[in-house]
Amino acid sequence: MVFVFWHFMYRDIGRFSADDERLASFDANALAAFSPGAPHGRAHVVHFWNPDCACNRFNRAHTLSIMEDYRPLGVTFSVAVTHSRHQESALQRFPQAKEVIVAADIDNTSSPASAVFDALGQLVYFGPYSEGAFCADDDGTPVELMLDELLNTGHATPG
Template identity: 35%
Template sequence: MLAPRQKNLLFVCLALLWVAIMLAAFWWFEMRYIRPFDGRTQLFSGQTLRLPPDLAGQDTIRVVHFWDPGCPCNVGNQQHLAQLLERFAPRGVQFYALRKAGSHGQLPQNLAGLQNIDELPGSQDLPASPAVAIWGRDGQLAYFGPYSEGALCSSDNSFIEPILEALVDGRPVKADSTLAVGCFCDWPASGQESH
């Protein structure tokens, strides 16, 4: 049996060990998941982006989500995308997903309504992801760029809801080139991450 002084010493040692473990865990989490937001500006130009012939011009609004499973910026984007799917799919908007070539991963279950496409003409020129392209009922590219501006993406700072509302209501939209600051990862095969 331990003397009271030994019990106190044991308690202090265990408490210090616990604090050290918590600090190490926090440091590991910070190094792995928390990245500084440097505010890099990215230009999205949709001049070469086209729908595949089997999807073009069918009197339907189409949304294509560009994503890279290895990009931490997708995590914050996925809840917003699920809200868009829930809100606009019942109104006739079709949603598609194009995963970065050579990457592996699946979208979460709440995004099961997105139809996967393997290739999109002009997508090799995409500067960064996550990104979105929206085609109107006339088959013309209405919007190409990020979901929002800033470090986080939500319906509060999104560009997408107003564009989809306008297209659903039959109003024309032409925003096929966009300049924005946000959380992005490189799309080209280099795989270099940037923010």
Template identity: 30%
Template sequence: MPASRRKIIIATTAAVAVIVALGSAFLWFEARYLRPFSERTAIFSGAAIRLPADIAGPGPIRLVHFWDPACPCNVGNQQHLAELVEHFSARGVEFYGVQKPGSHGQLPETLKDLKPLAQLPGSEKLPASPAVAIWDKAGNLAYFGPYSSGLTCNSSNSFIEPILNALAEGRSVNASNNMAVGCFCDWTVEAE
């Protein structure tokens, strides 16, 4: 076989191998990240959500952040949460975090002030994350649901700032059942 023909066969084989490898990598990436990152509808019902006994009852406004380290939807949400912590901690709001059971990861350094909760009664039936629950000063669940509606979350489309402002001013809020379309990841682990 002539040397030029052998070079063409080797180059063609290498090109096909690269194309197959890139295609496989894209399919893995799509299955791992793009599918859970798509917009979906989630229905949040706060009927079963309770604060742990050691922090329940009258006290400061309490915000609990539900997060899954593997969820790509956390990226924009965590920046927004860091801004909330910075602004509302000075107004007496306490911030807590609940990590998806069985997951492993750490919040970014900007969220180091979140107090970790091992579990939150009723959160095992959380439909999706990222999500938030807010209790008023009387210890009543004021809000349970997403941070916002849509694929991104920031102060311009967030539900949280108006709720925290209302509670800080002593106004009543009762929004513990919500439906939203946004970037969410499943919270419950499906049996295999």
């Protein structure tokens, strides 16, 4: 019985990046292309979405909630997908997003993930939406903390 519980609860858990070497040598400038909102002087969030990732079924409501809460405050949103065939589906699932970006080179990054840019286009956060094994959607996740800091002070300490 314990094995069955373990199998269903933990089978989809994995590292944020399957390539630890790539993560260790990560260049934040590589994500600059994902920040179309920055020239407009607004914070910008890119939601990395892969429909084949099991965790997305739990995260969608939380992602939509973030978009609905922060878009009226001037934050812009984009969705990055791994293949052009996912563009239409992403637009339907995330109607608050300004655009959908095809980024085939993000296949090794865990999904759902997010990149938060400040108003100058500087990356202040890149990683999962929550810390923990269960795709938690409670308040105070890294994305919300970074956005709150950006909106309240105009800058954020990269995390």
